Amino acid sequence: MDFPSSELPERPPIEFPPLSRAIIDACALPSWLPKFSRSTFKTIVIELPDDFVEFLKADGIVLPSPVPRSSQLLEVESDADDDTAVEEDEDEQAARTSPFPSYSAVLQSIREAIDEFGAVFPKLDWSAPQDAVWIAPSNTLRCTHPDDVVLLIKASDFATHDLHYAYDDCDVASIDQVEPAAEQGAEAVLESQRGQEAITVTQIAQRHHLVLRKFHPLLPSMEFRCFVHDNHLVGITQRDFTTHYPFLEGMRLSLQEKIKTFWTNTIAGAFDQRNYVFDVYVDKRSRVWLVDFNPFAPSTDALLFTWREILQSSESELPELRLVRDSAHALANANGWGNPRFVHNRYPQDVLDPRSADVATLMAAMELGRNDI
Numbered sequence: 001m002d003f004p005s006s007e008l009p010e011r012p013p014i015e016f017p018p019l020s021r022a023i024i025d026a027c028a029l030p031s032w033l034p035k036f037s038r039s040t041f042k043t044i045v046i047e048l049p050d051d052f053v054e055f056l057k058a059d060g061i062v063l064p065s066p067v068p069r070s071s072q073l074l075e076v077e078s079d080a081d082d083d084t085a086v087e088e089d090e091d092e093q094a095a096r097t098s099p100f101p102s103y104s105a106v107l108q109s110i111r112e113a114i115d116e117f118g119a120v121f122p123k124l125d126w127s128a129p130q131d132a133v134w135i136a137p138s139n140t141l142r143c144t145h146p147d148d149v150v151l152l153i154k155a156s157d158f159a160t161h162d163l164h165y166a167y168d169d170c171d172v173a174s175i176d177q178v179e180p181a182a183e184q185g186a187e188a189v190l191e192s193q194r195g196q197e198a199i200t201v202t203q204i205a206q207r208h209h210l211v212l213r214k215f216h217p218l219l220p221s222m223e224f225r226c227f228v229h230d231n232h233l234v235g236i237t238q239r240d241f242t243t244h245y246p247f248l249e250g251m252r253l254s255l256q257e258k259i260k261t262f263w264t265n266t267i268a269g270a271f272d273q274r275n276y277v278f279d280v281y282v283d284k285r286s287r288v289w290l291v292d293f294n295p296f297a298p299s300t301d302a303l304l305f306t307w308r309e310i311l312q313s314s315e316s317e318l319p320e321l322r323l324v325r326d327s328a329h330a331l332a333n334a335n336g337w338g339n340p341r342f343v344h345n346r347y348p349q350d351v352l353d354p355r356s357a358d359v360a361t362l363m364a365a366m367e368l369g370r371n372d373i
Contacts, residue, residue, distance in 0.1 A: 011308075014298075014307055014308050014311060015311070016296070016297060016298065016307075016311070017274070017275045017296060018171045019169055019170050019171055019295060019296075019297050020170060020171065021167055021170055023273055023276075023295055023296075024126075024166060024167055024170065024295055026271070026272060026273055026276075026293070027126060027276065027292075027293040027294055027295055028125040028126055028209075029043070029045070029123070029125060029126070029209075029211050029292065029293075030045045030125060030209045030211065032271065032293055033045065035270055035271075036266070036267075036270070036290050039262075039266050039289065039290045040289060040290045040291065041121075041213045041214050041216060041289065041291075042117065042213065042214040043211060043212065043213045043214070044109075044113040044116070044117075044120075044211075044212045044213075045209050045210075045211050045212075046106065046109045046110070046113075046209060046210040046211075046212065047207055047208075047209055048106065048207075048208045048209060048210055049102035049105075049106070051102050051103075052102050052103065052106050053163065053208050055103070056153060056154060056159070056163060057160075057163050057164070061151065061154045061155060106210070107146040107150075110146040110149050110150075110210070110212065111146055113212040114143070114144060114145070114146070114212075117212070117213075117214040117215065118144075118214075118215070119142050119143060119144050119214075119215040120142075120143050120144075120149065120212040120213060120214065120215055121141050121142065121143070121212070121213045121214070121215045121216075122141065122143055122149045122152055122153060122210065122211070122212055122213075123159075123211045123213070124153065124159050124162040124163070124208060124209065124210065124211065125162055125166070125208060125209050125211070126162050126166065126294075127156070127158035127159060127161060127162050128141060128158065129141065129152040129153055129155065129156030129158055129159050130156075130158065131156055131157055131158050132151075132152045132153075132155035132156040132157075132158075132159075133152075135151060135152070135155045136148060136151065136152055141215070142215045143215070149210070149212070153210070162208070163208065169295075169297055169298070169299050218281055220239070220240040220243065221238075221240065221243070221245040221247075221248065222281055222282045222283070223238075223239040223240065223279065223280075223281050223291070224236050224237065224238060224239055224255070224259060224279070224280050224281075224282070224321075225237050225239050225277060225278075225279050225294075225301075225303055226259060226263065226277065226278050226279070226280060226319070227277055227296070227302075227305070227310050227313075227319075228263070228267075228268075228274075228275060228276050228277070228278070228296070229275055229296070229310060229311065229313060230274055230275065231268070231274050232315040233259075233260060233263050233264075233268075233319045234310060234313035234314075234315065234316075234319055234320070235305055235309075235310055235313055235319050235320050235321075235322070236255070236256065236259055236319050236320070236321045236322070237302070237303040237304040237305055237321070237322045238303070238304060238322065238323050238324055239279065239303065240324075241303045241304050241324060241330075241333045242324075242330050242333050242334045243324060243330055244324045244325070244326055244327050244329065244330045245323075245324070248323050249323060252321055252323070253318075254286070255282065255321060256318045256319060256321050257318065258282065258286060258288055259280060259282070259288055259319075260318055260319060262280065262288035262290075263278075266290070267290070271293065273296075275296035276293055276294070276295065276296050277293070277294040277295070277296055277300050278290065278291075278292065278293050278294070279291040279292045279293075279294070303322075304322035304323075304324070304333075305322060
């Protein structure tokens, strides 16, 4: 039956499974790491003191580091007289003073992780600061100094979401009554809930963690996102959805089988949720590695699928694998007018949208582009 365009029947709204705090917490890396440590990259988790969390939440990016970078170390002749040693002036010393008691301790923990791994990939409980790569000297998430780690976290909107809004998408019915009190601080909640054994630590106060993973130069072409609905692996998608990798088509069946086998043998039955999203990496030896878990919710990017398609998928022997078909498909997936991914986290909107920008603003955008080359 045909309908006039103005009378097309409305599609029913998408109904997601309820999203609770417990599901969000289950997807935090420190929660699932002990169970899946053999299937993921080497990782060190640092529990962040409250004052360091407040430092991360504060506006501005200030990195008072008591440990200088190697490139900042002052070289002095070995036979130099003590009287000729160069001393920092008072302003320099003040800039290198820790802003709060735990700062030096956290930086020391980061330094120890870097010493162990050589280079690290930082994230908080849920999110990596991919949107802040532009601010890093290496233009990657590879960190070889504590300041690199702190700079990325401080500059990231994704990290800010972890610190402020991690539970915002939870269903109202699933939010515990202690949550409003939690915003007033853990001590106040503990006092008001004293004697109630049913209140869990997670409900009382969500501890924040800095997660440092051994850095590996992963190939974006071999990163995949997988969707589990009602305990069935229903879909797999290329994560880098703005690039066409022609060789992936010839690997389609192998990738479907290997990822399905990995999920069946490693994750299914071990991850205590019925609906979730997980990311994997397939290395050059065809070994599948677990990268992360994400909530089965609109806040998680469905990439080459739509959420309606995921929710309406039925169980099959092998999950559907979606790849970027060709260069035209890749271009169609690109954001806006050819902007790189996460560019909206870097420049003001009027710089990015030519329809709302005046001539001076567009000239400034062109100058920014030249400086990036």
